[in-house]
Amino acid sequence: MNSVKTRLSGLDFQQLVVYIGFLAIFLFFALTLQDDGFLTQRNLTNIILQTAPATIMAIGLVFALSAGEIDLSFGSIVAVSALSAAVVMQEHSMAFGIFAGLGAGVMIGAFNGLLVAYFKLPSFLVTLATMGLFAGIARSMTNLRSIPVLNETFTDIFGSGKLFSVPSLVIWTIIGVAIGHLVYRHTKFGAHVLATGDNPRAAQVSGIKVPRIRFYVLTICGACAGLAGLLYAGRLQAARYTLGESDLMTVIAAVIVGGTALKGGKGSVFGALIGSLMMGMLNNGLILMNLRVSDQMIVRGLIILLAVAVSLRDKNR
Amino acid sequence: MTPGTNVLSLKNIHKAFGGVVAIQDFSLDLQAGEIVALVGDNGAGKSTLIKIVSGVYTPTSGEIRLDGEAATFSDASSARSNGIEVVYQDLALADQQPVYMNMFLGRELTKPPFGLLDKARMRREAQGLVDELDVRIPSAASTISDLSGGQRQGIAIARATHWASKLILLDEPTAALGVAETARVEEQIINLKQKNLAILIISHSLDQVFRLSDRICVLRRGEQIGIRETASTDKNEIVSMITGVS
Amino acid sequence: MKQLIRHILSGAALALATLPVSAQTVGPQGESATLSSAIVVADENIQAVRAGGHTAALLWHDQSDFVNAVTAGATDEFTRFGIEVVATTSAGFDAAKQRSDIETALVKKPSIILSLPLDPVTSAAAFEEAKAEGVKLVFLSNLPSGYKHPDDYAAIVTDDLFQMGKQAADALAAAMGGKGTVGWVFHDAAYYVTNQRDNAFKTTIENDYPDISIVAEQGISDPARAEDIANAMLLRNPDLGGIYVTWAGPAEGVLAALRANGNKTTKIVTLDLSEPIALDMVRGGNVAAIVADEAYELGRAMAAAAILDLLDQDVPPFVVAPAVTVTSDNVAEGWMQSLHIEAPKSLSAQ
Numbered sequence: 069m070n071s072v073k074t075r076l077s078g079l080d081f082q083q084l085v086v087y088i089g090f091l092a093i094f095l096f097f098a099l100t101l102q103d104d105g106f107l108t109q110r111n112l113t114n115i116i117l118q119t120a121p122a123t124i125m126a127i128g129l130v131f132a133l134s135a136g137e138i139d140l141s142f143g144s145i146v147a148v149s150a151l152s153a154a155v156v157m158q159e160h161s162m163a164f165g166i167f168a169g170l171g172a173g174v175m176i177g178a179f180n181g182l183l184v185a186y187f188k189l190p191s192f193l194v195t196l197a198t199m200g201l202f203a204g205i206a207r208s209m210t211n212l213r214s215i216p217v218l219n220e221t222f223t224d225i226f227g228s229g230k231l232f233s234v235p236s237l238v239i240w241t242i243i244g245v246a247i248g249h250l251v252y253r254h255t256k257f258g259a260h261v262l263a264t265g266d267n268p269r270a271a272q273v274s275g276i277k278v279p280r281i282r283f284y285v286l287t288i289c290g291a292c293a294g295l296a297g298l299l300y301a302g303r304l305q306a307a308r309y310t311l312g313e314s315d316l317m318t319v320i321a322a323v324i325v326g327g328t329a330l331k332g333g334k335g336s337v338f339g340a341l342i343g344s345l346m347m348g349m350l351n352n353g354l355i356l357m358n359l360r361v362s363d364q365m366i367v368r369g370l371i372i373l374l375a376v377a378v379s380l381r382d383k384n385r
Numbered sequence: 386m387t388p389g390t391n392v393l394s395l396k397n398i399h400k401a402f403g404g405v406v407a408i409q410d411f412s413l414d415l416q417a418g419e420i421v422a423l424v425g426d427n428g429a430g431k432s433t434l435i436k437i438v439s440g441v442y443t444p445t446s447g448e449i450r451l452d453g454e455a456a457t458f459s460d461a462s463s464a465r466s467n468g469i470e471v472v473y474q475d476l477a478l479a480d481q482q483p484v485y486m487n488m489f490l491g492r493e494l495t496k497p498p499f500g501l502l503d504k505a506r507m508r509r510e511a512q513g514l515v516d517e518l519d520v521r522i523p524s525a526a527s528t529i530s531d532l533s534g535g536q537r538q539g540i541a542i543a544r545a546t547h548w549a550s551k552l553i554l555l556d557e558p559t560a561a562l563g564v565a566e567t568a569r570v571e572e573q574i575i576n577l578k579q580k581n582l583a584i585l586i587i588s589h590s591l592d593q594v595f596r597l598s599d600r601i602c603v604l605r606r607g608e609q610i611g612i613r614e615t616a617s618t619d620k621n622e623i624v625s626m627i628t629g630v631s
Numbered sequence: 632m633k634q635l636i637r638h639i640l641s642g643a644a645l646a647l648a649t650l651p652v653s654a655q656t657v658g659p660q661g662e663s664a665t666l667s668s669a670i671v672v673a674d675e676n677i678q679a680v681r682a683g684g685h686t687a688a689l690l691w692h693d694q695s696d697f698v699n700a701v702t703a704g705a706t707d708e709f710t711r712f713g714i715e716v717v718a719t720t721s722a723g724f725d726a727a728k729q730r731s732d733i734e735t736a737l738v739k740k741p742s743i744i745l746s747l748p749l750d751p752v753t754s755a756a757a758f759e760e761a762k763a764e765g766v767k768l769v770f771l772s773n774l775p776s777g778y779k780h781p782d783d784y785a786a787i788v789t790d791d792l793f794q795m796g797k798q799a800a801d802a803l804a805a806a807m808g809g810k811g812t813v814g815w816v817f818h819d820a821a822y823y824v825t826n827q828r829d830n831a832f833k834t835t836i837e838n839d840y841p842d843i844s845i846v847a848e849q850g851i852s853d854p855a856r857a858e859d860i861a862n863a864m865l866l867r868n869p870d871l872g873g874i875y876v877t878w879a880g881p882a883e884g885v886l887a888a889l890r891a892n893g894n895k896t897t898k899i900v901t902l903d904l905s906e907p908i909a910l911d912m913v914r915g916g917n918v919a920a921i922v923a924d925e926a927y928e929l930g931r932a933m934a935a936a937a938i939l940d941l942l943d944q945d946v947p948p949f950v951v952a953p954a955v956t957v958t959s960d961n962v963a964e965g966w967m968q969s970l971h972i973e974a975p976k977s978l979s980a981q
Contacts, residue, residue, distance in 0.1 A: 105738040118731040214752035254501040256493045266479035273477050274491030275462045305756035314725045333481040355735045361721040
């Protein structure tokens with residue numbers, strides 16, 4: 069009994085539930101939407117393309133939540149980053165655009181991190197405030213105008229291009245998840261993030277620089293949001309102040325369903341990917357089922373509720 | 386290490402917080418393979434003393450020597466790098482992480498060429514350690530939150546043992562444990578003696594103090610009342626030293 | 632019906648910049664308007680269309696009374712021709728979600744997409760795939776930038792914005808007996824929809840009613856400030872005969888100001904249906920009339936335009952749905968005509 073439990077301890081129930089849920093929803097749609105094109109390669113590719121930016125945001129959030137922090141501002145960062153890249157590329161080359169977009173994300177994330185780690189403010193309140201602050205900045209940057217992105221190399225790399233017939237957004241998803249997983253599970257930094265979220269005092273007396281970890285995770289969140297902004301700008305061939313605005317709840321749900329604890333100390337980058345794909349698959353399948361818009365929202369809400377409830381149930385045992 | 390050399394030597398340690406004196410004129414020598422118990426009422430200054438030795442507090446005045454060398458610790462890390470480990474009352478374990486990651490918390494082993502965590506080796510070494518100290522847990526990969534209080538204390542002590550080269554400070558190691566678990570932890574502490582480590586233990590249980598220690602050092606309101614050989618004193622004497630009532 | 636305003640907030644700014652104020656509604660590229668009543672698919676085509684086994688997707692920007700009415704109008708027209716609606720989506724004003732919705736809907740291979748592109752810039756790439764696959768596109772109000780009629784899309788359908796402003800002027804003038812002074816509360820932002828409507832009101836009063844003069848003009852960007860603005864306006868012009876308010880939200884604030892001043896004589900006219908405004912009107916209060924768009928007709932016209940395109944018949948590039956003036960005499964009919972739903976119970980109980 070013990071040995072079974074031990075073997076499963078790396079993949080406990082909370083982390084398994086997302087895979088089971090994903091599979092269940094997939095099978096349900098595959099069976100009921102057989103004739104509606106759900107299983108076509110085109111549709112399945114669509115789901116990955118559509119969720120790529122959210123998946124990248126989710127990776128950042130796994131780090132923040134695991135360290136016991138939260139970032140509510142990443143949606144606003146996405147908009148600022150996409151607009152920065154688009155505006156810069158109107159006059160300058162792609163490299164400057166990428167630099168501006170990622171740079172904006174890293175800097176805003178570092179700003180959040182500074183306030184949380186060194187001014188000792190709670191990340192919930194800091195990022196709640198910066199969410200509004202940078203949403204306002206995104207709006208004022210271009211006076212609510214959308215900015216087209218005409219640089220085709222950029223839109224290929226971050227949007228509609230392909231490498232060896234694999235769409236670039238799929239490649240970004242794979243790279244993001246691979247790096248995220250490696251850092252999270254197989255580096256000292258990842259271990260220190262988990263320890264910080266699990267028991268900050270234990271981390272601190274073990275010589276881990278807890279404030280530095282807090283600073284880094286929020287900066288990582290900003291960087292991921294910055295990359296997500298570039299992906300949106302590439303995909304839409306334009307940037308707009310509303311980008312990322314509606315991703316907050318989807319991404320948080322994806323990360324929680326994916327087995328990351330809200331209170332820190334536990335998480336999974338791979339689970340977040342599956343969670344994100346699950347959200348995308350729900351959107352996709354419910355539209356293909358031809359439900360009314362209100363019903364789509366109700367069903368999606370109920371399924372997320374169920375998934376979160378099941379994935380958190382284990383906690384109290 | 387030549388026998389007879391003091392592993393830790395505290396001379397005239399004085400610590401005040403603002404105008405409040407927490408420790409006054411405390412002196413103690415600790416030898417390798419020796420267990421000294423620190424006893425006293427709440428607020429007597431035991432925890433303050435532990436924090437001074439572990440580098441959390443800097444003494445206002447006085448001298449700390451390690452193996453005869455004057456030592457100043459700027460923080461907990463520097464005390465740790467000098468071979469001093471602390472087992473805290475709240476154990477300082479990350480509950481949702483596996484045993485082996487806790488064992489190497491903050492000092493994780495990595496492997497070339499990319500400096501990634503060497504989980505296999507950490508797990509192996511952790512397993513060896515818990516086996517050696519006879520901490521009975523399902524496996525070094527078990528999650529801390531699945532373990533009992535005694536098992537957790539065992540892990541905390543095993544971790545300190547693994548990293549300490551000179552001195553282990555134990556702050557109320559069995560306060561939260563039942564009778565059987567206490568007995569097991571005490572066995573472990575006695576085992577540490579054989580590893581030639583110096584041990585300073587805080588305990589409220591005089592029975593335990595008499596079972597484990599070689600000498601007993603009594604504190605009252607920051608003042609060092611006296612040090613007794615455990616073998617040549619009794620509970621009555623210690624109690625009256627603690628309370629100041631004879 | 633703030634949504635009605637919001638639905639075009641998004642992209643319309645650029646259209647305005649290039650548009651002169653004119654005597655009628657013109658399209659985003661200066662197209663002249665064709666009335667929606669001219670967009671009719673003859674019954675003799677029913678068999679031909681039904682035989683085609685066509686499908687349609689409705690990809691909206693948001694959810695509202697307005698969108699529901701447009702959906703109802705379009706769905707009824709599609710049903711008449713045996714066209715099944717295979718997907719309905721709402722992007723919640725999110726350009727990225729709209730793009731995803733289009734991709735998802737395309738999996739069902741619809742022959743027709745009706746959509747309100749969230750804004751011209753971001754929707755250009757989003758509709759590219761649909762365009763390339765030869766789906767018949769009919770847009771509501773906005774046009775993806777660079778799209779050419781008739782190759783890229785069948786038609787744009789929108790409200791007859793000029794007519795809405797003009798009818799508001801006519802209704803207010805009638806309520807004032809053709810003479811007096813008027814306050815003009817316009818939307819102080821560069822938004823195609825509201826600017827067209829506001830200016831149409833002003834132009835009509837100035838050109839058609841020599842005995843009515845606009846004595847006060849006040850822009851508004853935040854509906855919450857409407858009451859203050861109305862108070863200031865009334866303070867300077869106590870004998871104001873009427874006030875035009877750009878849409879129903881701020882009109883509620885203006886109404887509150889009039890009530891607080893015990894003013895029972897100044898008439899209000901505004902745009903878009905709203906239950907509290909209509910309630911004041913049926914009770915014989917300050918509100919003289921509400922001008923609304925015919926959203927149901929708009930949806931019907933969108934569907935009809937798409938079907939005409941399927942039949943390879945010519946479709947005019949820019950189609951407008953008429954406006955309806957709602958007064959206390961025709962509340963029930965007006966609601967039905969505009970939104971294709973029963974008027975709220977509170978109104979019919981009067």
